Amino acid sequence: MCFYVSFQLADVILSEVLHGADGTDIRCGVIGEIGTSWPITDSEKKVLQAAAHAQKQLGCPVLIHPGRNNAAPKELIRILQEAGGDVSKTTMCHLDRTIYDPAELLEFAKLGSYLEYDLFGTEMLNYPFNLKVDMPSDSQRIQTLAFLIKEGYEDKLLIAHDIHTKNRLTKYGGHGYSHILNNIVPKMLTRGITQTQVDKILIHNPKAFLAFK
Numbered sequence: 001m002c003f004y005v006s007f008q009l010a011d012v013i014l015s016e017v018l019h020g021a022d023g024t025d026i027r028c029g030v031i032g033e034i035g036t037s038w039p040i041t042d043s044e045k046k047v048l049q050a051a052a053h054a055q056k057q058l059g060c061p062v063l064i065h066p067g068r069n070n071a072a073p074k075e076l077i078r079i080l081q082e083a084g085g086d087v088s089k090t091t092m093c094h095l096d097r098t099i100y101d102p103a104e105l106l107e108f109a110k111l112g113s114y115l116e117y118d119l120f121g122t123e124m125l126n127y128p129f130n131l132k133v134d135m136p137s138d139s140q141r142i143q144t145l146a147f148l149i150k151e152g153y154e155d156k157l158l159i160a161h162d163i164h165t166k167n168r169l170t171k172y173g174g175h176g177y178s179h180i181l182n183n184i185v186p187k188m189l190t191r192g193i194t195q196t197q198v199d200k201i202l203i204h205n206p207k208a209f210l211a212f213k
């Protein structure tokens with residue numbers, strides 16, 4: 001029953017990619033961001049399995065929003081793979097608020113998905129959804145990127161701002177969409193990350209991720 005529902009959902013996704021979404025002829029180029037909680041709910045699992053079925057047929061990129069627990073990313077990759085998805089065409093979002101321990105991060109990186117640090121510009125003391133978590137700063141995000149590059153993952157890194165509130169737009173006094181280009185890249189270049197590696201993160205990795213297989 002569970003798989004039947006996920007195959008029906010997969011048909012909806014397939015149609016949106018091949019023919020168009022919401023009654024238009026505008027086709028989706030990426031599946032996601034697939035939202036999940038911790039622990040994952042049955043409905044979320046079905047949606048993730050459906051995304052995996054569609055990805056298997058289309059070779060398209062999938063983005064996953066992990067639940068707020070360090071065990072979530074690994075579990076989500078397992079579910080995706082068991083349903084036939086392609087880890088090498090999948091991005092795990094919000095790693096900055098999900099996996100903090102370096103050894104655990106490397107263990108996850110080995111699974112082969114894209115590793116996304118997408119909360120650049122978010123500077124706060126604690127993660128508001130889990131006050132026990134010390135929220136990393138932009139400087140710490142850059143240190144983590146440098147660490148993952150040193151460990152051989154420069155082809156798997158993606159970064160973003162995840163701007164989802166008005167106060168982060170320049171109009172409302174925020175850092176706006178140019179924060180990464182204006183402030184983060186110059187700092188990356190002074191923290192052991194080369195221009196070639198910056199270009200991979202900003203141009204080549206997104207291009208490779210977004211291309212259909």
Ligand SMILES: [Zn+2]
Nearest residue numbers: 033065093094
């Ligand atoms: Zn998200």
